Amino acid sequence: MDGGQTTHSPTHPRVQPGEGRLTHAQPDHPPVPRARIGVILANLGTPDGTDYRSMRRYLNEFLSDRRVIDYAPWKWQPLLQLVILSKRPFTSGAAYRGIWNDELDEGPLLTWTRKQAQAVAAQVAARWGEDVLVDFGMRYGNPSTDAAIRRLRAEGCERILFFPLYPQYAAATTATACDQVFRTLMKMNWQPSIRTVPAYYDDPLYIEALAQSVERAYAGLDRRPDLLVTSYHGVPERYLLEGDPYHCQCQKTSRLLRERLGWDGDALRVTFQSRFGPEEWLKPYTVDEVARLAREDGIRNIAIMAPAFSSDCVETLEEINEEIRESFEAAGGESFTYIPCLNDDAAHIAMMMAIIGRELSGWVEG
Numbered sequence: 001m002d003g004g005q006t007t008h009s010p011t012h013p014r015v016q017p018g019e020g021r022l023t024h025a026q027p028d029h030p031p032v033p034r035a036r037i038g039v040i041l042a043n044l045g046t047p048d049g050t051d052y053r054s055m056r057r058y059l060n061e062f063l064s065d066r067r068v069i070d071y072a073p074w075k076w077q078p079l080l081q082l083v084i085l086s087k088r089p090f091t092s093g094a095a096y097r098g099i100w101n102d103e104l105d106e107g108p109l110l111t112w113t114r115k116q117a118q119a120v121a122a123q124v125a126a127r128w129g130e131d132v133l134v135d136f137g138m139r140y141g142n143p144s145t146d147a148a149i150r151r152l153r154a155e156g157c158e159r160i161l162f163f164p165l166y167p168q169y170a171a172a173t174t175a176t177a178c179d180q181v182f183r184t185l186m187k188m189n190w191q192p193s194i195r196t197v198p199a200y201y202d203d204p205l206y207i208e209a210l211a212q213s214v215e216r217a218y219a220g221l222d223r224r225p226d227l228l229v230t231s232y233h234g235v236p237e238r239y240l241l242e243g244d245p246y247h248c249q250c251q252k253t254s255r256l257l258r259e260r261l262g263w264d265g266d267a268l269r270v271t272f273q274s275r276f277g278p279e280e281w282l283k284p285y286t287v288d289e290v291a292r293l294a295r296e297d298g299i300r301n302i303a304i305m306a307p308a309f310s311s312d313c314v315e316t317l318e319e320i321n322e323e324i325r326e327s328f329e330a331a332g333g334e335s336f337t338y339i340p341c342l343n344d345d346a347a348h349i350a351m352m353m354a355i356i357g358r359e360l361s362g363w364v365e366g
């Protein structure tokens with residue numbers, strides 16, 4: 001052995017961060033870029049457009065993922081291809097059209113994720129210079145996770161920190177995002193080393209960022225809401241019974257937020273939204289619970305936030321701020337305050353930087 005040297009030629013130099021492009025003893029040797037570290041911010045993804053074909057392509061990829069819907073393909077695929085994908089692209093397309101970023105012709109989830117990556121990249125460059133590169137990738141649609149890994153690898157990243165922007169772990173989100181990374185690695189000769197960032201549902205900086213967003217929203221209101229509803233994306237109840245920790249992590253985020261705000265137990269409610277299909281999902285369902293609060297408990301003023309979403313998207317801007325708002329108001333509710341997701345808030349970016357710094361430990365100095 002050569003004591004750590006790359007082995008195929010005794011004259012081959014060791015690749016070190018900061019060395020720049022290497023010249024090689026063998027003239028036919030492919031170029032080896034300088035060894036760097038990559039960070040990928042990962043999110044769910046959004047359709048390329050709101051037309052039927054773009055929506056169908058996106059929904060097909062999403063709803064064919066067995067981490068999301070775990071039915072046997074022989075049972076699920078005929079129903080998906082023949083029934084669901086002939087109708088849902090129209091209804092979902094209409095929902096996306098209402099919240100689309102027309103200026104950039106893209107979904108807001110993509111706009112926010114890019115902004116987050118740009119803000120993180122600037123801070124990473126200031127802290128670690130050119131040895132650490134930042135990119136972003138989506139689980140479904142574009143820009144893909146595969147493309148982000150290949151771009152970083154082409155820039156010389158031999159180590160990649162993969163950061164799924166899901167505060168609470170769910171197999172339907174975190175695990176499938178990580179699966180996608182390893183699918184790309186299966187096709188690579190020279191794989192980068194991978195670290196994946198764990199869920200951060202109880203990270204003090206995440207709770208602080210949420211709390212500050214509540215305080216900021218409340219400071220701008222004439223009348224204090226009677227109740228804060230924390231609405232999380234749902235999953236089938238069965239997933240909880242089969243051991244997925246998502247439900248418990250949502251509950252803990254909300255408890256920690258309430259404690260940080262100094263509120264008692266009645267001031268905050270946990271609910272779950274976006275039910276899909278005939279199974280029972282995590283309860284209470286947000287759309288029903290806000291109506292019940294207005295009708296049965298006489299709650300007239302609520303604020304609502306969605307801590308499971310790191311960026312505003314169709315589920316928050318359309319489902320919460322339109323559908324769920326209407327449900328509350330139709331049941332007698334008077335004031336409904338939607339508190340935006342953390343998006344590119346300075347406290348959110350600071351949280352990401354702290355997590356990245358912690359998870360890069362041993363790979364970078366300082």
Ligand SMILES: C=CC1=C(C)c2cc3[nH]c(cc4nc(cc5[nH]c(cc1n2)c(C)c5CCC(=O)O)C(CCC(=O)O)=C4C)c(C)c3C=C
Nearest residue numbers: 044045046068092107109170172233235276308313314315
């Ligand atoms: C059908 C099963 C679904 C499960 C399980 C699920 C879990 C889950 N999803 C998110 C985050 C997001 N979901 C988004 C959209 C969305 N989700 C589903 C279905 C399931 N999600 C569908 C069909 C859609 C598309 C929209 C629609 O047709 O209703 C989004 C928004 C994407 C965007 O482009 O804006 C996010 C984000 C989490 C966190 C989660 C479980 C923990």
Ligand SMILES: [Fe+2]
Nearest residue numbers: 044233274315
């Ligand atoms: Fe979803």
Ligand SMILES: [Fe+2]
Nearest residue numbers: 247248249251
């Ligand atoms: Fe639980």
